[in-house]
Amino acid sequence: xxxxxxxxxILPLLASVIVAFIPSKLNIVRKLSQALMVIFLIIVGYxxxxxxxxxxxxxxxxxxxxxxxxxxxxDYLSILLVLTTYIIATAAVFYAPHSLSDQQEKxxxxxxxxxxxxxxxxxxxxxxxxxxxxxxxVLLMASYGLIxxxxxxxxxxxxxxxxxxxxFSSMLFVTTIAFIYSLVGTVNMAHIAERVEAIPxxxxxxxxxxxxxxxFVFAVKAAIxxxxxxxxxxYVVPNPVISALFGALLTKIGIYSIFRVYTLIFVHDTxxxxxxxxIWLAIFTMLFxxxxxxxxxxxxxxxxxxxxxxxGFILMGIGLYSEDGLAGSVYYLMHDMVVKAALFxxxxxxxxxxxxxxxSKMSGVIQRFPxxxxxxxxxxxxxxxxxxxxxxxxxxxxxxxxxxxxxxxxTIVALLSSLLILLSMIRIFIRGFWGEKMEGxxxxxxxxxxxxxxxxxxxxxxxxxxxxxxxxxxxxxxxxTYLLDRTEYISAVLKG
Amino acid sequence: xEIIMIVLASIxxxxxxxxxxxxxxxxxxxxxxxxxxxxxxxxxxxxxxxRGAPPVEDYGVSNYADPLPQALILTSIVISFGVxxxxxxxxxxxxxxxxxxxxxxxxxxxxx
Numbered sequence: 001x002x003x004x005x006x007x008x009x010i011l012p013l014l015a016s017v018i019v020a021f022i023p024s025k026l027n028i029v030r031k032l033s034q035a036l037m038v039i040f041l042i043i044v045g046y047x048x049x050x051x052x053x054x055x056x057x058x059x060x061x062x063x064x065x066x067x068x069x070x071x072x073x074x075d076y077l078s079i080l081l082v083l084t085t086y087i088i089a090t091a092a093v094f095y096a097p098h099s100l101s102d103q104q105e106k107x108x109x110x111x112x113x114x115x116x117x118x119x120x121x122x123x124x125x126x127x128x129x130x131x132x133x134x135x136x137x138v139l140l141m142a143s144y145g146l147i148x149x150x151x152x153x154x155x156x157x158x159x160x161x162x163x164x165x166x167x168f169s170s171m172l173f174v175t176t177i178a179f180i181y182s183l184v185g186t187v188n189m190a191h192i193a194e195r196v197e198a199i200p201x202x203x204x205x206x207x208x209x210x211x212x213x214x215x216f217v218f219a220v221k222a223a224i225x226x227x228x229x230x231x232x233x234x235y236v237v238p239n240p241v242i243s244a245l246f247g248a249l250l251t252k253i254g255i256y257s258i259f260r261v262y263t264l265i266f267v268h269d270t271x272x273x274x275x276x277x278x279i280w281l282a283i284f285t286m287l288f289x290x291x292x293x294x295x296x297x298x299x300x301x302x303x304x305x306x307x308x309x310x311x312g313f314i315l316m317g318i319g320l321y322s323e324d325g326l327a328g329s330v331y332y333l334m335h336d337m338v339v340k341a342a343l344f345x346x347x348x349x350x351x352x353x354x355x356x357x358x359x360s361k362m363s364g365v366i367q368r369f370p371x372x373x374x375x376x377x378x379x380x381x382x383x384x385x386x387x388x389x390x391x392x393x394x395x396x397x398x399x400x401x402x403x404x405x406x407x408x409x410x411t412i413v414a415l416l417s418s419l420l421i422l423l424s425m426i427r428i429f430i431r432g433f434w435g436e437k438m439e440g441x442x443x444x445x446x447x448x449x450x451x452x453x454x455x456x457x458x459x460x461x462x463x464x465x466x467x468x469x470x471x472x473x474x475x476x477x478x479x480x481t482y483l484l485d486r487t488e489y490i491s492a493v494l495k496g
Numbered sequence: 497x498e499i500i501m502i503v504l505a506s507i508x509x510x511x512x513x514x515x516x517x518x519x520x521x522x523x524x525x526x527x528x529x530x531x532x533x534x535x536x537x538x539x540x541x542x543x544x545x546x547r548g549a550p551p552v553e554d555y556g557v558s559n560y561a562d563p564l565p566q567a568l569i570l571t572s573i574v575i576s577f578g579v580x581x582x583x584x585x586x587x588x589x590x591x592x593x594x595x596x597x598x599x600x601x602x603x604x605x606x607x608x
Contacts, residue, residue: 182542
């Protein structure tokens with residue numbers, strides 16, 4: 001019995017209540033949120049260290065043992081992602097005061113922000129399928145609060161669609177849970193995994209059916225190929241700091257849930273679900289996302305579209321379902337969360353610096369803001385996977401996995417889409433940063449500078465992930481062997 | 497009894513989806529409410545409807561109703577209640593600002 005696993009959920013929840021009492025005392029709220037977030041980051045780092053040295057930490061809700069109480073499971077994968085979430089959140093809280101207007105901050109930005117972190121950590125850590133739904137709703141509610149912040153015309157229009165799509169998929173999630181409950185009589189994930197195994201082979205079709213339905217729900221949240229239509233417009237309308245949180249965290253929750261469910265529960269028919277469905281969807285997701293990124297001149301929309309091929313890469317690793325594939329996916333997931341947040345921060349700074357979102361009106365920004373320009377270039381090559389940066393290590397593992405299982409089409413599409421990602425991003429660099437010095441650049445150098453600093457922190461971590469791959473890879477390998485062998489998770493949760 | 501409930505739930509789903517595909521805000525929101533009712537009835541039915549005594553721990557009671565679906569539904573009802581009320585306010589604000597409640601006119605092709 002160890003209560004540590006629940007701390008990443010409880011701490012931001014408490015913080016959100018505290019900051020809700022003093023919304024208009026901005027100086028205090030800012031300093032308080034920043035101090036709290038740094039403390040939380042240290043605590044989560046300590047928990048992650050404990051998990052890697054002493055094994056999985058399981059907290060059973062209310063002291064009831066596993067199938068009855070709600071289990072909160074801090075295992076190698078979930079705690080790593082929670083740590084990444086906290087790193088991004090810490091950078092975001094230092095970015096927010098410079099990016100948001102005072103008015104927006106007063107309308108409970110920090111409350112929603114802490115609630116979002118709480119919901120995201122909960123979704124990563126929970127070991128119970130219904131509880132996963134509840135935490136989805138917690139983080140979605142917080143995200144609804146954040147997406148309407150600012151109250152613009154286009155913003156409200158896109159928020160309405162965002163809320164509707166998410167509400168529909170949530171209701172489908174509840175229905176799917178009802179199916180699973182009627183079939184196996186439990187909602188605890190480890191317990192479901194154990195009972196699904198006991199179902200006779202000729203009846204396993206129904207499990208596959210339910211699995212695909214659940215995949216549909218998560219695919220909506222993760223923005224996988226036919227279901228990504230809602231993402232670009234709704235992620236582009238809010239403030240850059242909110243877009244960064246959404247782009248780095250929300251879609252990743254969806255793909256993490258697919259990770260969890262499809263390595264733990266639905267592994268009886270990998271020939272269909274993993275090797276056909278996932279691989280094909282990964283191919284289309286990579287292609288269509290990157291085509292979207294090339295189709296627009298709105299700099300923020302370009303970065304937003306780049307979320308989609310990244311999801312394709314991660315799904316590809318799950319589809320391969322091999323040691324290399326899963327390790328690559330975990331690595332890529334971690335890398336993508338950090339670098340996407342950094343790029344959204346930089347785009348926010350670029351839009352402030354240039355005074356426009358339209359790439360065709362932009363040029364020569366680097367002459368006034370060299371630091372911003374070179375950081376953006378660095379972010380671009382990290383994202384595209386130029387060695388020795390972190391994107392390269394993830395892609396190397398994924399492609400090695402794909403080639404060893406002889407998925408040649410997949411490999412070609414993955415390489416092609418990496419190239420196109422590079423093209424779509426370098427377009428911003430060439431046309432926005434190079435060239436004649438444009439008219440109408442901002443005079444507020446200090447603001448642009450303040451907006452650039454948090455991205456430095458994230459890019460430094462991203463570079464460490466790549467250059468220090470030697471230290472990171474053993475952990476990622478531990479995770480992939482751990483995911484392939486389900487018994488450790490099941491016995492850790494159900495041992496009581 | 498279960499059959500009736502499932503038919504009812506499926507009718508709720510169908511009408512909900514039909515309403516969801518309309519253009520007017522209010523119809524869409526009613527659609528989501530209907531779908532969530534359908535989903536809740538569904539959970540209730542999945543736990544088997546009539547199984548005997550109330551789920552209170554007592555000596556000698558062996559055949560009792562399943563308490564878990566009820567707990568799940570309660571949670572789910574509260575959540576969908578909250579989201580629906582938020583959605584109504586959001587729809588009202590969107591209508592006020594955009595001067596229309598027709599989804600066709602809210603496509604946002606002009607790339608703002």
